Amino acid sequence: MNDTISDLLVRVSNARLAGRNNLVVPFSKIKEGILGVLKEEGYVGEYSADINNKIINVDLSGSSKNFEKIKRVSRPGRRAYVKSKNIPRPRGYGIVIISTPKGVLSGSRAKKAGLGGELICEVW
Numbered sequence: 005m006n007d008t009i010s011d012l013l014v015r016v017s018n019a020r021l022a023g024r025n026n027l028v029v030p031f032s033k034i035k036e037g038i039l040g041v042l043k044e045e046g047y048v049g050e051y052s053a054d055i056n057n058k059i060i061n062v063d064l065s066g067s068s069k070n071f072e073k074i075k076r077v078s079r080p081g082r083r084a085y086v087k088s089k090n091i092p093r094p095r096g097y098g099i100v101i102i103s104t105p106k107g108v109l110s111g112s113r114a115k116k117a118g119l120g121g122e123l124i125c126e127v128w
Contacts (some may be wrong), residue, residue: 006080007079007080008034009034009076009125010037010040010079012029012039014090015027015029015040015113016042016064016122017064017071017073019062019064020064020070020071024066025063025064025086026062026063027061027067028059029060029062030059030060031054031057031058031060033067033107035060036053036060037107037108038124039051039060041092041101043107046067046068047066048062048064048066048068049062049064049067050063050066051063051115061072063106071098071127072128073127073128074125074126075125077124077126078125082121084122085120085122085124086102086120086123087121088114088115088119091111091123092096092111092123093111094107094126094127095128097128098127099111099126100123100125100126100127101124101125102114102120102121102123104117104119104120106119
């Protein structure tokens with residue numbers, strides 16, 4: 005598998021559409037960061053990383069918001085970078101997730117901190 009971030013986003017989206025309450029994904033630090041932003045914004049519930057077994061357990065039942073779509077923006081074949089003043093707001097009510105030098109942040113937090121970086125995905 006070449007794009008593990010896309011795999012995470014598709015798994016979360018498919019599990020939500022299938023009505024599942026929990027999800028297990030392979031562990032990586034970037035995935036943990038993305039799930040942290042999704043949890044902070046209310047799109048997923050709690051998650052726990054088991055580093056010994058290299059998995060992350062995600063609870064989808066504890067989410068307070070539903071999303072229509074998760075779209076991967078920056079891909080391995082075409083990276084997308086944005087400056088802090090050019091961070092988009094998708095569909096007027098969604099969020100973007102950005103990988104910055106200070107870690108993975110939501111677009112609004114990165115804009116407040118004055119940080120740009122790689123635009124990972126849009127959630128609306």
